[in-house]
Each structure stands twice: as structure tokens, then as C-alpha cells.
Amino acid sequence: MLSIKNLHARAGDNEILRGIDLEVKGGEVHAIMGPNGSGKSTLAHVLAGREAFEVTSGRILYQGKDLLAMSPEERAWAGLFLAFQYPVEIPGVSNMYFLRTALNALRKSRGQEEMDAMDFLALVKEKSKVVHMDRELLNRPVNEGFSGGEKKRNEIFQMAVLDPTLAVLDETDSGLDIDALRVVAEGVNALRGKDRAIILVTHYQRLLEYIVPDHVHVLSGGRIVKSGGKELALELEKKGYAWIDEEARRALTVGS
Amino acid sequence: MTGTAPAGVQSDAHLSRFTAFLKERKEREPAWLRRLREEGMARFAERGYPTSRDEEWKSTSVAPLARTSFGPAPELAPADAPRSGAAPVFALDDQDAIRLVFVNGRFQPGLSRQDRLPEGVTLSSLAAVLANEPGVLEDILDDSMRPAGHVFAALNDAFLEDGAFLSIPEGKVVEAPIHLVHLTRAGGGPAVVHPRTVIRAGKGSQATVTELHAGDGTEPVLTNAVTQICLADGAVLSHTKVVEEADGAFHVGFMPVRQGRESNFSSVSLTLGGGLVRLDPHVLLEGEGAECTLDGLYMAGGRRHVDNHTVVDHLRPRTGSRQLYKGILDGASRGVFYGRVLVRPDAQKINANQTNKNLILSGEALASSTPQLEIHADDVQCRHGSTFGQLDDDMLFYLRSRGISRDAARSVLTYAFASEILARVRVPGLRHALERRLFPEAAA
Numbered sequence: 283m284l285s286i287k288n289l290h291a292r293a294g295d296n297e298i299l300r301g302i303d304l305e306v307k308g309g310e311v312h313a314i315m316g317p318n319g320s321g322k323s324t325l326a327h328v329l330a331g332r333e334a335f336e337v338t339s340g341r342i343l344y345q346g347k348d349l350l351a352m353s354p355e356e357r358a359w360a361g362l363f364l365a366f367q368y369p370v371e372i373p374g375v376s377n378m379y380f381l382r383t384a385l386n387a388l389r390k391s392r393g394q395e396e397m398d399a400m401d402f403l404a405l406v407k408e409k410s411k412v413v414h415m416d417r418e419l420l421n422r423p424v425n426e427g428f429s430g431g432e433k434k435r436n437e438i439f440q441m442a443v444l445d446p447t448l449a450v451l452d453e454t455d456s457g458l459d460i461d462a463l464r465v466v467a468e469g470v471n472a473l474r475g476k477d478r479a480i481i482l483v484t485h486y487q488r489l490l491e492y493i494v495p496d497h498v499h500v501l502s503g504g505r506i507v508k509s510g511g512k513e514l515a516l517e518l519e520k521k522g523y524a525w526i527d528e529e530a531r532r533a534l535t536v537g538s
Numbered sequence: 539m540t541g542t543a544p545a546g547v548q549s550d551a552h553l554s555r556f557t558a559f560l561k562e563r564k565e566r567e568p569a570w571l572r573r574l575r576e577e578g579m580a581r582f583a584e585r586g587y588p589t590s591r592d593e594e595w596k597s598t599s600v601a602p603l604a605r606t607s608f609g610p611a612p613e614l615a616p617a618d619a620p621r622s623g624a625a626p627v628f629a630l631d632d633q634d635a636i637r638l639v640f641v642n643g644r645f646q647p648g649l650s651r652q653d654r655l656p657e658g659v660t661l662s663s664l665a666a667v668l669a670n671e672p673g674v675l676e677d678i679l680d681d682s683m684r685p686a687g688h689v690f691a692a693l694n695d696a697f698l699e700d701g702a703f704l705s706i707p708e709g710k711v712v713e714a715p716i717h718l719v720h721l722t723r724a725g726g727g728p729a730v731v732h733p734r735t736v737i738r739a740g741k742g743s744q745a746t747v748t749e750l751h752a753g754d755g756t757e758p759v760l761t762n763a764v765t766q767i768c769l770a771d772g773a774v775l776s777h778t779k780v781v782e783e784a785d786g787a788f789h790v791g792f793m794p795v796r797q798g799r800e801s802n803f804s805s806v807s808l809t810l811g812g813g814l815v816r817l818d819p820h821v822l823l824e825g826e827g828a829e830c831t832l833d834g835l836y837m838a839g840g841r842r843h844v845d846n847h848t849v850v851d852h853l854r855p856r857t858g859s860r861q862l863y864k865g866i867l868d869g870a871s872r873g874v875f876y877g878r879v880l881v882r883p884d885a886q887k888i889n890a891n892q893t894n895k896n897l898i899l900s901g902e903a904l905a906s907s908t909p910q911l912e913i914h915a916d917d918v919q920c921r922h923g924s925t926f927g928q929l930d931d932d933m934l935f936y937l938r939s940r941g942i943s944r945d946a947a948r949s950v951l952t953y954a955f956a957s958e959i960l961a962r963v964r965v966p967g968l969r970h971a972l973e974r975r976l977f978p979e980a981a982a
Contacts, residue, residue, distance in 0.1 A: 372951070
């Protein structure tokens with residue numbers, strides 16, 4: 283589904299991604315872990331098409347198409363979804379209106395008819411249950427005045443409604459209490475399926491107790507320095523990131 | 539160089555036209571009206587069109603207007619009346635409303651509708667009042683609220699012919715909105731109209747009035763409007779003005795407002811069309827406890843120029859004013875906000891708030907903002923401020939990442955900025971018609 287080859291990206295003069303290689307197949311859940319500043323969030327944003335990051339080399343194929351040639355909205359139309367670490371507040375635009383506009387934009391891009399108001403309400407009702415989303419929040423402006431947990435929940439709610447093929451969750455777990463974490467995990471697990479893939483970007487192993495990944499990758503210094511199964515996450519939890527950095531540094535020295 | 543010099547050739551055109559205009563009316567108009575006209579013409583002749591040397595006009599050049607020689611607007615058959623502008627189109631179809639329609643400055647009874655007018659309320663064409671019972675207007679038309687620099691109001695005095703006269707008796711509540719629709723189209727050269735609206739809201743009365751201006755055609759039209767409003771004690775009046783003139787049109791609107799004790803005046807002005815638009819609401823809070831709200835939205839693109847020039851004069855204690863003007867500027871347009879709040883000596887316990895926010899959508903658009911407070915009392919609460927900003931990149935990316943196209947995302951965010959003002963339009967049908975016109979994608 284997703285194939286990242288030797289991806290380099292920078293913000294201004296600062297090179298952040300220094301050669302990422304990653305293969306994600308349908309049905310898989312990948313966890314990308316790593317210390318702060320390792321480039322995890324940058325990778326998530328590059329996947330979604332954030333223009334603030336410049337891809338200097340490498341390529342990304344998504345469902346056989348050149349992802350980097352697509353605009354952010356085209357990526358969404360193709361089924362890609364990014365759950366933001368810091369969801370944006372948009373005063374003056376109601377959550378419901380925003381979501382309906384987004385859903386209909388997706389449907390239109392796929393040659394489907396716009397969803398009418400009644401069907402949309404029914405869908406919202408169903409999906410808001412999944413994430414235990416307070417109905418009152420739906421009519422408020424997008425994320426405005428939401429608590430941190432409410433914002434994250436809203437991301438998962440949007441994901442449930444928009445029903446993506448590839449979901450990238452950027453530190454959706456950070457700052458969440460255990461109840462909210464369970465809700466997020468339920469939302470993600472509900473999405474799992476053989477034709478979908480999920481990339482979880484996270485700093486902590488905690489989320490992986492609820493969403494069991496097929497693969498775990500450790501990002502450090504803009505590269506994936508270690509990959510493994512779910513047990514790698516436990517090892518990281520025990521030993522911290524320092525040993526990875528040490529290992530990576532040694533590998534780098536040997537390599538150069 | 540003195541103020542008289544720039545009057546120039548085109549001012550002379552007004553002068554020479556005035557002589558013929560006056561002669562034509564000599565027999566049938568009362569002496570006081572003739573005097574009003576002559577004094578108006580004299581004030582205009584003395585100063586001519588304003589220049590950048592006039593403090594009140596330094597950000598708005600009327601040169602394109604001053605270069606144009608305007609003649610009287612041609613008569614148009616009602617069937618040929620322009621049907622342009624979302625607001626007039628709505629008002630002409632509004633089954634619940636009361637409306638007066640003016641085409642090229644002349645009242646059109648066939649397009650108007652007054653059957654829902656409550657008993658005791660007077661609403662008629664100004665021309666009819668001037669013809670049948672001019673005495674009613676003698677002390678009203680000249681309310682002496684003529685800032686020295688506003689020569690356009692003086693020109694309106696000189697040339698006024700028609701418009702609306704609305705008088706609401708004490709205690710009367712007019713439920714249905716009253717639409718005053720002005721449609722223009724020049725023919726055979728640039729044309730000018732001088733509509734005059736007179737609103738008298740009696741003690742404790744209530745009404746909602748809209749004043750809608752639109753036009754079409756390629757030849758320039760100058761609409762030089764004066765809307766004079768008087769609220770007696772306890773009166774509540776909501777006034778919405780929508781300017782949707784053609785691209786090449788000029789619109790100058792002077793709106794003097796006097797407010798009695800505990801009266802409440804709320805004004806929403808939406809400037810959505812016209813090459814050069816200048817609006818001057820001028821509110822005198824003359825009675826203790828009077829309050830006014832002035833809100834405005836101006837949207838411009840191309841080379842259009844919009845200037846909102848407000849004055850609120852707190853003459854008495856416990857008066858309040860709130861102003862929120864929002865500008866959305868695209869292309870190489872110019873938006874000017876100049877707001878002056880005066881608090882007179884001994885006018886204590888005043889609350890005054892004045893805000894201007896600008897959304898700049900292009901690198902060539904320019905906004906200027908001059909909120910001013912002049913306070914001569916000590917127990918007052920006054921605040922003012924202006925902001926200038928662009929569409930937020932984080933918000934745009936967030937919307938696009940959900941599949942909303944770039945253009946639609948820009949429209950959604952622009953609508954979010956504008957909706958605060960649009961929400962204050964009191965007539966829901968009118969508000970929806972404007973939202974659909976301005977933000978077809980966002981306001982679905």
C-alpha cells in the first residue's frame with residue numbers, strides 16, 4: 283500500500299528526514315517510535331502533504347501512485363488521513379459543517395453523490411458512539427475551546443466518519459488519560475481491516491497495549507534505525523531510547 | 539492653494555445643472571425647500587469635491603468621480619429595471635415584507651408593496667410628500683447635521699427629489715421588515731441619483747429597515763445617498779444597508795442619526811460591490827442611556843476602494859456604542875476604516891468599543907485603519923483596536939488534509955471571518971441570500 287524509499291526532507295535549512303525506508307502492506311499496523319526530535323511528526327506531515335516541509339530526495343508510492351505529486355486534498359481523496367498531534371482550532375466553522383463538507387468532498391472525488399442531511403446525521407450518530415463523542419461538541423466551532431482529550435477524540439471521530447484507507451496518527455496518545463486512550467484505541471481497532479493500514483506515531487509504548495502493532499520501527503536522527511515486532515516496543519519501554527541512539531551512532535560511525 | 543481650487547470643471551457641471559433644476563421647480567416648491575437647495579449648492583460650490591488635503595478624505599481619492607461629468611439618470615420602465623444584487627433580488631420576491639422600490643432614483647409604485655403596513659405608520663415616497671404636504675418635511679430635511687467637509691450631503695440637499703419617508707408613531711411596533719430598494723442603470727452617459735431617506739421612529743416604537751442598493755450596466759452611476767434617522771426616546775431601530783453596486787459605480791452614503799433617551803439603534807452595513815464606496819454613519823447619542831451598534835462588513839477585489847468613516851458622539855451620560863467593522867480585501871483593492879468616538883465633557887459612565895479587523899487575501903490589497911477616541915470625561919470605559927491578518931496556513935492545511943480543496947478551504951475560512959457580521963443581519967431571508975451569493979461553497 284505504502285512504499286517509502288530513501289526519503290529526505292527538510293524545514294528551511296534544517297534537514298530532518300535523512301533517508302527513510304518503509305514498506306506498509308494492507309491489513310498492517312505499524313508503530314513508529316522514537317525520541318523527541320527524531321523526525322516522527324515530520325514524517326507524518328510529509329505523508330499528509332504539509333508544504334512547510336520540502337522533500338529533497340526519495341519517493342513515496344501510495345497504492346502505486348506518486349504521493350509526493352499529490353496535493354493534501356488529493357491525498358485525502360485517495361484515502362489518506364492524518365490525525366494531528368495538535369488539532370487546529372477554527373473559529374466560526376462548526377464541527378458538523380466542517381465534517382459534512384469534508385465527507386462530501388471525498389464522495390464527490392470518488393464520483394459518489396453528496397450525502398444528504400438526514401443520512402449524514404445518522405452516520406454522525408453512529409460514529410460519535412464509537413468514540414463517545416459528546417454531541418454538544420459537534421455543533422461547536424471546530425476544536426475551539428476543546429480540551430486536549432476532546433481534540434484527540436474529535437480526530438478519531440473524523441477518522442471514523444471519513445473512513446480512510448491509510449490512517450496516520452501523529453502522537454494521538456500523548457496527553458491522554460487512560461479512558462481517553464481506550465477510546466482512541468477502540469476507534470483505531472474498529473478501523474482495522476485487510477484493505478487498510480495504520481501508522482501510529484508515538485513516543486510511548488502505552489498505546490501499543492491497546493493497539494497491537496504488526497511492526498515497530500524506531501526513528502532516530504531522521505532514519506529508521508531499528509525495526510522489529512511488537513516486542514521491540516516493550517524493550518524500548520524498559521531500556522529507553524538511549525541505547526538505540528548509541529547503537530545508531532555506532533552503526534553510523536562504522537558505515538562512514 | 540485653497541480648498542476652492544480643486545472644485546474644477548465637473549463641479550461647474552453640477553452648478554450649471556442646478557440652475558436649470560431650480561428653475562424647473564420654482565413654481566411648485568415652497569420657499570424653505572428652495573433655500574435648502576440653494577444653501578446646499580452654495581456649500582458645495584464653496585469647497586468643491588474633497589481632495590487629499592481634507593483630513594476626512596485623505597485616504598480616499600474621489601478623483602475618478604470628480605473627473606466624471608454626471609447627468610440626470612434616465613427614466614426606466616419598471617419592466618426594464620435592473621434585477622441585480624442578491625439583496626434586491628431577495629427583497630423584490632419577499633412575500634412577508636413591506637417595500638418601496640426606486641429605479642434610477644424614482645419611486646416605482648408597481649414594484650412596491652405596502653399592504654402589510656400597520657395602521658398609523660407612514661411610509662411613502664419622498665417625492666409624493668414633497669408634492670402633497672411638503673410642510674411635514676420642513677423641519678426635518680434640514681436637521682443641520684452636515685459636517686463641513688461632507689460636500690456630498692450638501693449636493694444631496696441641492697438635488698434631492700425622491701426617496702423614502704418613514705414615520706412610525708409612538709409605541710408602534712412594525713413586525714414586517716421594510717425594504718427600501720434602489721436600483722440604478724445609466725444610459726447615454728454617466729448618471730447621478732441623490733436618494734434621500736428619512737426615518738422618524740416615535741417614542742418606544744420598533745422597526746427593521748433595510749436599504750439595498752444595486753445596479754448594472756457599464757456606464758458609471760453615482761449614488762449620492764443621505765439617510766437621516768431620528769429615534770425618539772425608547773425607540774428601537776435596526777437598519778441594514780447593503781451596497782451591491784456595479785464595478786464602475788460610485789456610492790457615497792451619509793447617514794446622520796440622532797438618538798433620544800434609552801433608544802437603541804443597530805446598524806449593519808455590507809459593502810459588497812461598487813468601484814468606489816464611502817459610507818459615513820454619524821451618530822449623535824443625545825439622550826441619556828442611548829445605545830448604538832455599528833457593524834460593517836466590506837469585501838472588495840480588483841481595484842475597488844471602500845471607505846467606512848464612522849462618527850459616534852456621546853453627548854450624554856450612560857450612553858453606549860459598539861462598533862465592529864470587518865474588511866476582506868483581495869486583488870489590488872483598498873479598504874479604509876476611520877472611526878471617531880467622541881465623549882463630551884460631563885458625559886460620564888460611557889461605554890464605547892470600537893474594533894476593526896482586516897483579512898488580506900492578496901499581496902497587492904491594502905487596508906488602513908484609524909480608530910480614534912477623543913475623551914473629555916473621566917468616568918468612561920472605552921476600547922479600540924485594529925487587526926490585520928491573512929488566512930491561517932495551519933487552518934488551511936487542516937481543512938485540505940480532510941479533502942476540502944484549496945479554494946473551498948479558503949472560502950470556508952473567509953466565510954468564518956465574515957459570518958460574525960452576516961449573523962447580525964436581522965432579516966433571515968436576506969442573510970441567507972447574501973451568504974449564498976458570497977460563499978456558495980461555504981454556506982450550502
